[in-house]
Amino acid sequence: EAGVAQSPRYKIIEKRQSVAFWCNPISGHATLYWYQQILGQGPKLLIQFQNNGVVDDSQLPKDRFSAERLKGVDSTLKIQPAKLEDSAVYLCASSLDRTTREQFFGPGTRLTVL
């Protein structure tokens, strides 16, 4: 079974530029999560999808971050414009559904904002 795929693995941009990350969850997984992991800290939830609907985006900085999962499969997270403090690893995770306890994580995208 293929795991959670993410791309790109690394991205370096200047502040005020825009960037997008892509995630393809495990096949059949209805629930998808985006987490932000700042260096030296644990991951923090940004947004959670159930199929193509948003379940929780309370911690997403909506003035600059956006995410979508139009067909209920893969998802895109965008930052526009990026700030220095957005430098972090962006992790995508998926689970079979909201009641399933285990979440499976992708390798992450390491973003550096200069």
Added chain:
Amino acid sequence: AQKVTQAQTEISVVEKEDVTLDCVYETRDTTYYLFWYKQPPSGELVFLIRRNSFDEQNEISGRYSWNFQKSTSSFNFTITASQVVDSAVYFCALRADQAGTALIFGKGTTLSVSS
């Protein structure tokens, strides 16, 4: 409020030593789940174990063991006879159903095992 505290930022041991990683959690929910994840240098979070709040039985899996104590709100992780391949960042996480299904992570403990 839900919170996970991993007080140990970094631990260094020599191969074959036993090491315990501490995790203390806070939640008002009666139904909750606790997890341990391993994050090797490659960056991917690897699931190690899940325990639910109704099952306080300790668990052993090879060199790994977990001690869950509701009385002290702790879920500690012990590696017996550590190996260099155990070097990684270890995260404890909490999921309390009333608060949603996302995981709340501690800040992690970096374990370095030298040969």
